[in-house]
Amino acid sequence: MADIRPPFTEETARKKVKAAQHMWNTQDPPRVAQAYTPTCIWRNRTSFLSGTDAIIEFLSAKWAREHNYRLRKELFAFWADRIAVQFWYEYQDAEDGMRWKRCYGLEDWTFDRETGKMCKRMMSGNDLLLGPDGNGEGRWFVDGVDVDEVLIGQEHW
Structure with a gap:
């Protein structure tokens, strides 16, 4: 993922987003953390953190709680060293009786121009x-389905 560096074009921004999607779907915190600078600043909902160790700790706890996790990210907008992403993921919540949930929202990313790694994620x-x-009725990302092929639109929320 770091080999795609700013300034972004539409093509490179889309590739960066899909590379992030594929990496996150590995659910491998140390591997995912390599896409971020050692001092990367994060806001994830109400959690604020910074640095590789904090990212690994956060992701480890996340994926210990979110079973059968499947994510899709799409480019929303881009400019120079920034990308905005919309995302959807489904999971079974281990802290809520393994009930199925879908999370959807937006991320705002800023990248280091020299390394191509993310230095801010909101x-x-x-x-x-x-x-x-x-x-789980109404799941989009069922087993055997390519998350990139699922039709996502307002009528499906």
Whole structure:
């Protein structure tokens, strides 16, 4: 992912977004953390953190709680060294009786021009319970489905 550096074109911004999507879907915190500068600043909902160790700790806790995680990211906008992304992911919440949820929202990314690594990530997201009592009815990212092929639009929320 770091080999794609700013300033971004539409093509390179889209590639950067999809590279991030694929990396996050590995659910491998140390591997994911390599895409960020050692001093990267994060906001994830109400959590504020900075640095590689904090990112790994955060992601480890996240994926210990979010089972069967599947994510899709799409380019929303870009400029020079910045990218805005919309995202959707589904998971079973281990802290909520393994009920199925979908999170959707926006991220704002800023990149280091020399390394191509992200130096700031700001995420705002909302969770939606899927199906009656979280049984997963209405899931988009079921087993065997390519997350990039799922039709996502207002009529599907």
